[in-house]
Amino acid sequence: MTDAAGGGPGARRGAPLVFGAGLAQGLVLVCFPAAASVLTSPAGYALSATQYGFMFAPQVVLAIAGAALTPVLARRWSLRGVLGLGLAANLAAMLLMVASLGVAPSALAYVLLLAATGCLGVGFGTCVSSLSQFAAALKAGAENRNVLVLNVMLGLGTALAPVLVALLLPDWWILPLLVSAGLVVLLVATARVRLDPGAPAPAAGAAAPRPRLPRRFWWYVAAVVLYGVCETLFGNWSTLYLSGERQLPTAVASAALAAFWACVTLGRVIVAILPARIPVPAVYVVLPFLIAGASLAVASASTSVAAVLAYAAAGLACSAMLPLSVSFGEREFARWGSTSSGELIAGYQVGYGIAAFGAAPLLAATGLPLGAVYVVGAIAALALAVTALTISRGRALRAAPFLTTGTKES
Template identity: 45%
Template sequence: MATRAQNAVVYGAAAVQGIVLVTFPAASTILTGPAYYGLSSTKYGFLFLPQVILAITTSLAGAWLSSRAGTKPIYLAGLGCGLLAMVLLLISQRYMADEAVAYPLLLAATAFVGAGFGLTVPTLNLLTAAFHPARVDASVLVLNAVLGIGTVLAPVFVAIFVGLGFWQGLPITSAVMLAILIAVSARLQLSAGARRTASQRSTRTPIPARFWIYAVFAVLYGICETVNGNWAQLDMTGTHDASTTQASLALTAFWAMVTLGRVLFALVQKHFPPARTFHLLPFALTAIFVLIAILPKGSPGWAIAAFGLAGLGCSALLPLTISFGQEELTALSATIAGGVIACYQLGYGIAAFGVGPLLDAGVKLPAVYAAAAAVAAAMGLLSFVVSRRPQMNPAT
C-alpha cells in the first residue's frame, strides 16, 4: 500500500505531465499566428512527428529499462525530459522571427515532450496499479483523470497568459513544477516491483496475439482523441470565426470533460460496469463527431459544447484499455502499459501531423471530423473484442 507522500507525488506528476503534453496543442494559435511563429498547417502538424517517434520508442523501451535500472530512475528521467522541453520552448521564443532557428528548437522541444511522456506515463500507470492491486480499474481511471486535470489547465493557462501579454508563462510554470517534482521525488521510494535477476532477464515472454487487439484499439483511440486535442482550436478559429479565448475554451471544455468522465466512470463502476462503458463511449463519440462535422459555420457556442461532449466520449477509453490489458495479460503487465501508450501515440501521430497536409491541400476540418466518426465507429465494434477477456495463459 502506498504512503500519502508516494500517492501525492504520483498524482502530482500525472497532473504536470498533462500540462506538458498539451502545451504545444494549447499554444496552436501562438505557433500558427502571424504575429508569433507563423507556422503553416503542415509545419504545425509536422511539429509533432519527433514527439510521436520518441514517445513510441521510450514507451516500448520503458519496461526493459525499468527491469534493469528500476522504476524510479525511469520516472525521474521522464520528468527531466519534460523540463528540458519547456526550457527549449522558452529559448525558441527569442527567435520567433527567424524560423530557421526557431523551428529546429521547437522540433527538439516536442521530441523531449514525447520522451518524457513515454517514460513517465507508463511508469505512473504501473506504479498506480502496484499501489492499489485490489482496484486496478478504478485507480488507473483516477490517475488518468488527474493527468486530465493537467490537460485542462494548459489551455486555461495559455488563455490567461496571452491575455496578460505573456504567453511564455505556461512553459515557465511547467518548468518550475517539474523541477519541484524532481526534487521531491528523488527522496521517495518509488517502485512497482523488484528488478529482474540475470536469470529472469534471459527468459523472454512472447507477445500474445491478444495484445495486438489492444494495440489496434489504442491506435484508433489516439486518432479520435487527437483530432480534438490538436485541431479543435483551429476548427474554432477557421470554421466558426471564434476568438482566441473561445478557441481556448473549446479545448478546455474537451479536456475538462475527459477528466470529469474518468472520475465519473470510476465512481459508478459498481453500478455501471467498465465493460459497458467501454462499449458505449465509442458509439457516443461517433455521433458527436458527426455533430461537429455538420455544425453550421459561425457557431462557436455550439462547437464548444460539442467538443465538451467529445471529451466525455473519449474519457475512460484509454485508461480502461490499459487496465483491461494489465489484468488479462498479467505476465506482461509492465509491458502492456508501455505498449498501449506507444500505440496510442502512433494514433496521435497519424492525426497530429497527418491532418496538416490535408488542410494545406484544401480539405476542411469538418470533413476531417466526418472521417473521424468512421474511426470511432470502428473502435466501437472492436471494443466488444477487447472486453471479451478469456481466461488464458498470458503468454499464449
C-alpha cells in the same frame, strides 16, 4: 526514511511528488496544442498547418521509445532515475519552447520547437510509465485508487493548460516558465524523497520466455490506434479549427479545448465508480458511437456555445476508451505481463501520430476544409465500434464483465 509504500512517512512524502508530477505532465503535454493559435499566427510563429502537424512527429517517436526503454533504464539506474530523466526532459521541453519565442518567426524557432516536442516525447514516455508504478505502490490495498488519482491529476493538467494560456495571452510564455519552476521543485524532491516502485517481478518469471501474443490481441491494437486518431483530432486541431476556420475568438477555442480535457477526466472518474450492476464492456461498446456523434457535432458547430458543448461531449465520449482498452487487454492477456499494456500504449501513440501530422497533408491533397477531418474522425470512430464489439465478445470479458479497477466484481 521509510518506503513510500504501506502508508508510512515515505508514502506521505511520496504522494505529493507522484501526483504533482502527474499534474505537471498534463500541463506540459497540452502546452503546445493550447498555444496553436500563437504558433500558426503570422504575428507569432507563422507556422503552416503542415508545419504545425509535423511538429508533433518527434514527440510520438520518442514517447514510444521512452516507454519501451523504461524497463531497461530502470534496471540500470532505478525507476526513480527514470522518473528524474522524464522530469528533466519535460523541463527541457518547456525551456526550449520559451527560447523559441525569442527567434520567432524563423527556421531556428521551428527547429527549437521540434527539439522541444522531442523532449516532451521522452518526458511523457518515461514519466507516465514510472509514475503509474509509483502510484500503485504508494499504499498497499489502495493501488487502484491511487492510479485513478494519478490519472485525474494528469487530466486536470491537460484541462488547465488551455485555460491558463488564454488567461495569459499575449504573455502566454509565462505558463511554460511557471511549469519549468514546478518541474525544478519536482526534480529536487525526486532526489530527496524515497520512492518505492513495488516488489520486483520474480527472477524466474523474468527469465522465462513469454508466449507469442495471439492474433486476437491485434484487435486491441486496432482499437487503441483508432482511438488515438479520434482523441488527437479533438485535442490537437481544435484551436486551429475554431479560431481559424470557424472564426471564433481564441478564448472560445481555449474554452472548448479545456472542456474536452476536463470531460475526459470527468468521464474516467464516472466509469471508475459505476455501480457493479452496470457491465463495463457494454459501456465500452457504446462509447465509439458517442465519439462518432460528437465528431459530427464538432464538424457542424458554428457558435461559441455549440463548440464548447460539442467538445465537452467529445471528452465524455473519449474518456474511458483508452483505460478500458488497456484494462481489458491486461485482463485477457495477463500472462504476457507488461508486454501487452506496453504494446497498447505504443499503438495509441501511433494513432496520435497519424492524426497529429497526417491531417494537414490529407487536407492539402483533397482541398477539404479543416472541419472535414472530424467527419474522417466519425468514420474512424465507427471502425472503432466494430473493434470494440469484437473485443467485448471475448470469453475472458464475458466471464468477468466488471473491471477490477474502480468497479465491483459481480
